[in-house]
Amino acid sequence: MVDWDDVRFFLAVARGGSVRAAADRLGVDHSTVLRRIGQFEKRLGARVFEKLPSGYRLTQGGEEVLAFANQMETSANQLEARLHGRDQSVRGHLRVTMAPTLASHLLMSDFAEFARLYPEIELDIHSSDDPVNLTNRQADVALRVVYESTSLPLNLHGLRGPELFSGVYLSRDLLAAWRAGPSRPIRWVVKEFDGIPDWGLEGDIPVADVPFRTVDASAHLAAVRTGIGMTALPCFVGDADPSLVRAPGSSQHGHGRLWLLTQGETRKTKRVQLFTTFMSRKLVGHVPLLSGNARVPE
Numbered sequence: 001m002v003d004w005d006d007v008r009f010f011l012a013v014a015r016g017g018s019v020r021a022a023a024d025r026l027g028v029d030h031s032t033v034l035r036r037i038g039q040f041e042k043r044l045g046a047r048v049f050e051k052l053p054s055g056y057r058l059t060q061g062g063e064e065v066l067a068f069a070n071q072m073e074t075s076a077n078q079l080e081a082r083l084h085g086r087d088q089s090v091r092g093h094l095r096v097t098m099a100p101t102l103a104s105h106l107l108m109s110d111f112a113e114f115a116r117l118y119p120e121i122e123l124d125i126h127s128s129d130d131p132v133n134l135t136n137r138q139a140d141v142a143l144r145v146v147y148e149s150t151s152l153p154l155n156l157h158g159l160r161g162p163e164l165f166s167g168v169y170l171s172r173d174l175l176a177a178w179r180a181g182p183s184r185p186i187r188w189v190v191k192e193f194d195g196i197p198d199w200g201l202e203g204d205i206p207v208a209d210v211p212f213r214t215v216d217a218s219a220h221l222a223a224v225r226t227g228i229g230m231t232a233l234p235c236f237v238g239d240a241d242p243s244l245v246r247a248p249g250s251s252q253h254g255h256g257r258l259w260l261l262t263q264g265e266t267r268k269t270k271r272v273q274l275f276t277t278f279m280s281r282k283l284v285g286h287v288p289l290l291s292g293n294a295r296v297p298e
Contacts, residue, residue, distance in 0.1 A: 009036040091120035098143035103127035134263040145256040161258035168250035169238035170230035187229030204249035235292035
């Protein structure tokens with residue numbers, strides 16, 4: 001089977017008339033050109049050049065090869081241009097992965113705006129707590145909360161976003177009931193397998209010994225809204241919910257920074273560049289919510 005790289009070396013010698021001219025054209029050394037031409041002739045089972053004092057001249061067989069080599073070059077250039085144009089166009093599939101709370105409580109309106117701006121980009125939002133591998137092309141862009149930047153894989157390209165903070169929240173009605181009898185402890189609502197964070201015990205409200213457990217994020221938030229107890233929530237969730245208030249005396253807790261992550265050649269495609277630029281601007285606008293400064297604690 002003919003190697004296209006060997007054909008490139010053949011064309012360079014045929015057009016330049018010498019090994020030195022071909023080496024200069026291809027940016028390689030003299031011996032590399034000789035080796036690739038020898039390899040090409042071995043694969044074909046025929047000589048394609050005659051070495052003369054004036055340089056290299058095509059043999060009769062080489063003249064026939066030249067016609068096909070020119071066709072191969074034209075096809076290769078057309079294919080490259082088509083693929084490059086597709087990757088640089090504002091159309092195609094774009095897969096983005098993130099935690100479910102980011103998608104449903106913070107960024108969905110931004111995704112809607114991006115979809116309106118670029119209707120030919122097929123936006124695929126993968127909202128899951130399960131890790132998605134960018135290297136294996138399971139996604140094009142990841143929005144991840146990273147605790148230590150040194151933990152980022154070296155093969156990923158990262159755009160550093162805002163810090164995330166959490167607070168302790170409960171329903172307005174539950175807070176009113178507690179203020180009527182502040183000695184009464186309140187249950188802590190926890191997700192399955194989670195416990196109560198140490199920093200969540202620092203507020204004015206005593207915590208009951210028996211927690212209330214939920215399995216998923218939706219049930220967890222619903223339990224807090226209905227007044228079952230209090231819990232830790234990202235500030236962009238708790239502060240944006242009018243039915244919830246901060247627990248008196250509680251503090252905020254930082255738990256990482258948002259990063260926009262892409263990988264390898266994928267990040268050079270037009271649709272990925274458009275999305276990462278768009279989301280970088282949007283994340284700046286979300287800093288008050290992410291940092292817990294969007295609403296004054298009650």
